[in-house]
Amino acid sequence: MTVPETATDRLPGHRRQRFLRLVGNSRLLRRWGPRLLPRLDRRFHRWTRGRWMPSRLLVPTLVLHTTRRDGTPCRTPLLTDATASGTFTVMATNFGRPRHPAWSHHLLRNPLASVDWHGRTIAVRARLLTDQEQQATRDRILARMPCFDDYARDCGRAVRVFTLVPVAPAEVREGRRGGSSSDPARRDDAQ
Template structure:
């Protein structure tokens, strides 16, 4: 991964301080994991992928993976688009001690689909090496100013994935 640049707007200054404060708030850490993903999924479905509440502050995509039992899983994730063909997602799990389920799904099966602003894109996930994660740190903090705080709070190495478009035919949109 060689010095990528975000191709979407940077989060800087006042907005970055706001994101860090909101991300570290007791309310978000306690209630966010239970409220935000269902709300984002519901609004995503209602608006045909055009809007989610979390997008008021950060860029969000929906990651479609498959659970071990074969059932589909749709997870809203803060994401950055680092090149035209690559997104980066961080498995912070709101700073909780366990890795989120979706990261286990990607490790088991790296082929997935993302819904980026209503467009389904097939991707292949790759876990960044510790060296690549350090190299991408400034880019990660530009999108998620509370990343280091979550890493410290969780007491684990946060998994960071590059999701690269893989050229497979996009799946048909489902009603999920």
């Protein structure tokens, strides 16, 4: 799987990091980003049939499809670090706000989900990374999201980081019908 280039990928490394950190920590983004960006991304995602979203101008973005507790579907645009092996890493920073985002609760309850990645729908199984695994992937996370440490500090909670591993689509359909999963590999953080 090739990782598509964003507009900021064309900047030299240190300039890109500095620019993304400034944008990520701006009052404007912190205040209005959680309200506006997901709505805009979902709308453009629908209009372009999954091929483009405004957030992709700055960072690689996917749309995560999870299931709420009541069984209704939930679509959430998320910044991601996509690897050449086909896995995705997503961070539940919630723009540095104190509460865990709803999609992370959904994945803890049922790790089977799907993602839209540049016009393709991929079935995935989510796994919450341990603290040691987060440290091992820290450089990759900071390369994609330079303000990660700032968000983690400001939110006052342990930020959940998940890896999304592709699985057979039938496994996701079966998991959604079955409701909650009893996957022993999951780790539940205290809030």
